[in-house]
Amino acid sequence: MMYRDFAEIYDTLMTEFDYDKAYDFVNFFVSKAEIIPEKVLEIGCGTGNFTEKLLNFREITAFDLSDEMLSIAYNKIKAGNVKFIKQDMRNFNFMEKFDIVVSICDGINYILKESEVIDIFKNVYLHLNDGGLFIFDLNTEEQFKSFNLSYVDEVNDIFYVWENFYNELDKINLYSINFFVREGDFYRRFYEEHYEKSYRNEFVVKILKEAGFKKINTFNGYEFEENIEYAKRIVYVVEK
Ligand SMILES: C[S@@+](CC[C@H](N)C(=O)[O-])C[C@H]1O[C@@H](n2cnc3c(N)ncnc32)[C@H](O)[C@@H]1O
Numbered sequence: 001m002m003y004r005d006f007a008e009i010y011d012t013l014m015t016e017f018d019y020d021k022a023y024d025f026v027n028f029f030v031s032k033a034e035i036i037p038e039k040v041l042e043i044g045c046g047t048g049n050f051t052e053k054l055l056n057f058r059e060i061t062a063f064d065l066s067d068e069m070l071s072i073a074y075n076k077i078k079a080g081n082v083k084f085i086k087q088d089m090r091n092f093n094f095m096e097k098f099d100i101v102v103s104i105c106d107g108i109n110y111i112l113k114e115s116e117v118i119d120i121f122k123n124v125y126l127h128l129n130d131g132g133l134f135i136f137d138l139n140t141e142e143q144f145k146s147f148n149l150s151y152v153d154e155v156n157d158i159f160y161v162w163e164n165f166y167n168e169l170d171k172i173n174l175y176s177i178n179f180f181v182r183e184g185d186f187y188r189r190f191y192e193e194h195y196e197k198s199y200r201n202e203f204v205v206k207i208l209k210e211a212g213f214k215k216i217n218t219f220n221g222y223e224f225e226e227n228i229e230y231a232k233r234i235v236y237v238v239e240k
Contacts, residue, residue, distance in 0.1 A: 007068030023053035034131035044107025048073030103136035109196035143232035157182035
């Protein structure tokens with residue numbers, strides 16, 4: 001099971017991802033959108049680091065599959081316009097439509113079957129108002145191939161050994177992580193395995209079109225850079 005004990009130290013270790021930059025990027029496109037953006041749906045919100053940036057919108061619905069991640073998000077953000085909900089992105093249903101749907105920091109890479117990604121895109125389409133935006137990012141194969149095989153670090157009182165195994169046949173990267181968290185004179189050890197799959201950009205664009213999306217723009221990270229040839233993270237800005 002993923003994001004159980006890891007949830008409590010996720011924020012301490014997530015120092016490399018720039019949520020402000022991602023928000024500025026999202027906001028740039030939102031401000032140019034045809035719709036008046038009031039209702040936002042966040043897929044795979046984790047501990048709420050990006051949710052926190054969205055508080056200016058009228059209504060935010062943020063969901064994740066991990067109880068532990070949601071619990072941290074819930075305790076972090078005390079705002080009346082945010083709802084945190086436990087749902088699986090493979091079959092979410094909110095019985096309402098949104099103006100903006102976002103999924104930040106490789107949440108969709110956690111989906112390991114092409115057919116499930118196809119279903120997610122179709123479902124996002126159904127949950128969007130006309131003219132609404134779907135903005136998400138995906139780690140690419142370049143990213144997984146660039147990872148060190150193993151990585152050891154100590155941050156605050158957390159010592160961890162992070163191993164990556166990318167399988168070029170099924171395009172799945174296994175993160176195998178041993179954590180040692182200091183508790184008084186002792187270290188509590190726990191272990192998590194996470195799997196992320198890379199999807200070729202051509203495939204992603206094709207299934208977005210098949211889901212009904214009209215305009216699809218791709219960027220190299222949250223940089224406004226359109227050359228994605230060697231991108232490690234592709235950001236998709238998609239309009240219904
Ligand atoms: C790398 S974290 C990103 C979290 C957050 N978006 C952020 O930017 O910090 C990926 C998140 O996706 C969630 N996730 C993975 N599979 C999921 C699924 N099937 N349904 C909903 N959430 C899922 C995980 O629990 C985790 O919180």
